[in-house]
Amino acid sequence: MGDPAFPIRVRGLRTAFGSHVIHDGLDLEVRKGEIIGVVGGSGTGKSVLMRAIIGLQVPDAGEVEVLGQSITDAVDDDDIDIRSRWGVLFQGGALFSTLTVAENVEVPLREFYPEITDELRHEIARYKVLLSGLPAEATAKFPSELSGGMKKRAGLARALALDPELLFLDEPTAGLDPIGAAAFDQLILQLQQTLDLTVFLITHDLDTLYEICDRVAVLADRKVIAVGTIPELLATDHPWIQEYFNGPRGRAAQDAKARHAQAGNRLAVAQEDEA
Amino acid sequence: MGDATRYIACDALVGPANFPHEAGTMRALTQFQITPAPDGGGATLAFSGPMTVASVGHVDAQLRHIDDTVAVIDVSGVAVMDTVGAWTVWRLSRDHGASITGCGDSAQKLIDAISRADANAHSVRPERLPLLQRVPDKVGEVMIDLGHGIVQVIGFLGQVVLSAGTLIRHPSRFRGKALVHQMELVGVNALAIIALMSFLVGIVIAQQGSVQLRQFGAEIYTVNLVGRLTLRELGVLMTAIMVAGRSGSAFAAQIGTMKLTEEVDAMRTIGVSPMEALVVPRILATMLMLPLLGFYSSFLGIVGGAFISSLALGIPFFTFLSRIQEVVPLHDVWVGLAKAPVFGLIVALSGCYQGMQVKNNAEEVGARTTAAVVIAIFMVIVLDAFFAVFFTEIGWG
Numbered sequence: 001m002g003d004p005a006f007p008i009r010v011r012g013l014r015t016a017f018g019s020h021v022i023h024d025g026l027d028l029e030v031r032k033g034e035i036i037g038v039v040g041g042s043g044t045g046k047s048v049l050m051r052a053i054i055g056l057q058v059p060d061a062g063e064v065e066v067l068g069q070s071i072t073d074a075v076d077d078d079d080i081d082i083r084s085r086w087g088v089l090f091q092g093g094a095l096f097s098t099l100t101v102a103e104n105v106e107v108p109l110r111e112f113y114p115e116i117t118d119e120l121r122h123e124i125a126r127y128k129v130l131l132s133g134l135p136a137e138a139t140a141k142f143p144s145e146l147s148g149g150m151k152k153r154a155g156l157a158r159a160l161a162l163d164p165e166l167l168f169l170d171e172p173t174a175g176l177d178p179i180g181a182a183a184f185d186q187l188i189l190q191l192q193q194t195l196d197l198t199v200f201l202i203t204h205d206l207d208t209l210y211e212i213c214d215r216v217a218v219l220a221d222r223k224v225i226a227v228g229t230i231p232e233l234l235a236t237d238h239p240w241i242q243e244y245f246n247g248p249r250g251r252a253a254q255d256a257k258a259r260h261a262q263a264g265n266r267l268a269v270a271q272e273d274e275a
Numbered sequence: 276m277g278d279a280t281r282y283i284a285c286d287a288l289v290g291p292a293n294f295p296h297e298a299g300t301m302r303a304l305t306q307f308q309i310t311p312a313p314d315g316g317g318a319t320l321a322f323s324g325p326m327t328v329a330s331v332g333h334v335d336a337q338l339r340h341i342d343d344t345v346a347v348i349d350v351s352g353v354a355v356m357d358t359v360g361a362w363t364v365w366r367l368s369r370d371h372g373a374s375i376t377g378c379g380d381s382a383q384k385l386i387d388a389i390s391r392a393d394a395n396a397h398s399v400r401p402e403r404l405p406l407l408q409r410v411p412d413k414v415g416e417v418m419i420d421l422g423h424g425i426v427q428v429i430g431f432l433g434q435v436v437l438s439a440g441t442l443i444r445h446p447s448r449f450r451g452k453a454l455v456h457q458m459e460l461v462g463v464n465a466l467a468i469i470a471l472m473s474f475l476v477g478i479v480i481a482q483q484g485s486v487q488l489r490q491f492g493a494e495i496y497t498v499n500l501v502g503r504l505t506l507r508e509l510g511v512l513m514t515a516i517m518v519a520g521r522s523g524s525a526f527a528a529q530i531g532t533m534k535l536t537e538e539v540d541a542m543r544t545i546g547v548s549p550m551e552a553l554v555v556p557r558i559l560a561t562m563l564m565l566p567l568l569g570f571y572s573s574f575l576g577i578v579g580g581a582f583i584s585s586l587a588l589g590i591p592f593f594t595f596l597s598r599i600q601e602v603v604p605l606h607d608v609w610v611g612l613a614k615a616p617v618f619g620l621i622v623a624l625s626g627c628y629q630g631m632q633v634k635n636n637a638e639e640v641g642a643r644t645t646a647a648v649v650i651a652i653f654m655v656i657v658l659d660a661f662f663a664v665f666f667t668e669i670g671w672g
Contacts, residue, residue, distance in 0.1 A: 084329075097635070097636030097637050097638065098636050098637065098638040100400055100401070102400075103400070109328070112329075113328060113329060113332050115332040115333055116328075116331075116332035116335065117332070117335050117336055117339075119335075119339070120331070120332065120335045120359075120363075123362060123366065124328075124358075124359055124362065127358070127362055127389060127392045127393065128358075128392075130391075130392035130393070131358070131388065131389075131392045140400055140401050140402075141401075142635065142636065143636070144634070144635040144636055160358075162328055163327065163328050163357035163358050163359060190388075193384075194384050194385060194388045195357070195358065195385075196381065
């Protein structure tokens with residue numbers, strides 16, 4: 001059985017589509033209670049890695065273990081009985097289009113805990129929707145009536161429906177306006193701290209990485225070339241990592257973080273002075 | 276000794292909110308106990324065991340029907356709590372005006388977060404009218420939709436004609452490749468299934484017809500029956516129904532999905548008219564292919580008839596075919612062929628129109644596809660009846 005300190009363990013993963021090899025000998029360990037950011041250029045297989053971890057994609061070789069259970073050894077879908085312990089937010093939200101937002105949240109509840117009364121289930125759906133930062137009126141809306149950002153929040157509410165230990169987020173802030181994206185970052189951080197989640201987060205958003213990620217895993221050359229905090233990654237001399245974090249956008253995000261921290265310090269100092 | 280201990284252990288586990296026989300295999304459940312206050316004030320509600328999504332559901336109904344007024348909720352015995360447990364505790368404290376004691380740090384954090392997310396009851400589905408109002412409401416809606424639908428279909432046909440007009444004025448914008456591709460999908464790919472169907476229907480008509488005609492000693496008229504029926508009516512009618520099922524539905528589903536994924540909107544913004552790029556090639560391809568398929572179907576129906584006649588009636592195969600030439604007037608062929616493009620128009624128009632009407636969700640793609648096929652088949656049969664009367668009246672009986 002797996003080590004409870006590492007809810008996700010990937011060893012020697014190899015995935016290929018035909019002759020096109022995506023991952024080859026990929027290793028990754030995610031620690032309990034951390035937010036791990038997964039970055040990499042387009043087409044390096046970030047989403048494929050997530051799909052392999054949650055059992056949607058059968059790898060050609062290697063081992064994937066989630067919450068102590070092997071995903072790769074599962075013969076059929078029923079063998080994976082930890083689905084109630086993870087939540088997944090897909091890129092576009094992947095809401096069920098014929099159900100309202102609240103009903104979307106209720107789907108996993110209904111599926112795993114049929115004994116929950118209708119009343120309690122409605123209440124759970126309602127507060128999950130509110131926790132995800134949507135207004136109460138949104139509960140009775142259909143996905144087609146929501147904006148892109150609201151769909152993501154609704155998708156997050158559904159991912160959180162069962163109070164999972166593990167949360168998979170595929171580009172949660174892509175396509176959001178900067179204010180919305182920053183709010184979403186804070187929301188994830190807040191939820192992670194309150195609910196004690198382990199978050200596997202795929203992102204292209206440098207601000208997200210700086211703001212909320214404890215560690216960052218870099219995907220390149222068909223494997224995870226480095227895992228660590230951003231300062232640790234900056235210390236490596238891999239050209240892609242350097243270009244990624246020290247490119248114009250990386251610099252801007254770094255500066256933003258520094259300003260943010262400074263402002264926070266000033267505030268703290270001012271408060272101390274007042275006291 | 277062993278037996279006695281086990282007995283005691285089991286006995287200790289028996290309780291109202293506890294299922295000892297399941298304890299080993301099933302998940303642990305939330306338990307609670309109400310202690311009335313000695314001075315007659317509010318009671319104390321003490322929770323123990325886990326309070327999670329997996330365990331609260333079993334006691335929720337009981338918690339909702341607590342008769343005593345609860346003044347204090349004690350959660351010090353709770354092993355683990357998640358948001359569902361926090362919600363339950365918070366809801367009880369809200370409803371009873373009770374205070375919460377015994378919270379650990381994390382439980383307190385959860386309850387605080389939940390309390391911020393509380394809102395007045397909003398229903399999970401849009402409001403529904405009571406039945407008595409809903410029925411006339413729905414009927415009215417359907418009637419209005421029907422009225423609008425007829426106007427819209429005529430409008431859609433007008434747009435198609437306009438686009439066709441534009442394409443005639445600017446032939447370079449005509450999408451020949453799309454047309455050929457659609458002709459392949461509608462026509463060539465349907466050859467096998469239409470052949471099989473027509474051949475079998477031909478066999479059935481000849482066989483059943485001959486049984487009836489034999490009673491009058493008029494078996495030889497089986498040739499007339501098969502020849503005139505397939506060329507005049509059945510060939511084209513069956514083909515139209517088959518194409519409606521194969522291609523009309525495909526048009527609706529394909530265009531409908533493209534509407535959902537905003538491909539149609541993307542086309543418009545690039546300056547490509549969806550009418551010219553999607554609708555006109557499909558309608559034109561269907562109108563061109565249906566006469567050909569209809570004639571092909573009639574031909575195979577006759578071959579089917581000839582085949583069974585040579586086997587069962589003793590009419591040689593080629594004699595049957597040459598008799599066809601003598602007994603079927605040429606205008607029967609024209610009647611069949613004249614109807615075909617009209618049926619093709621109806622089938623393709625219905626498919627494209629319904630596809631273009633899709634919005635909102637995946638369910639609508641299904642509904643619209645069904646509507647496309649049902650309406651197309653219905654309209655084809657209605658029009659066929661009109662044609663039958665019309666052609667007989669003008670002397671092509």
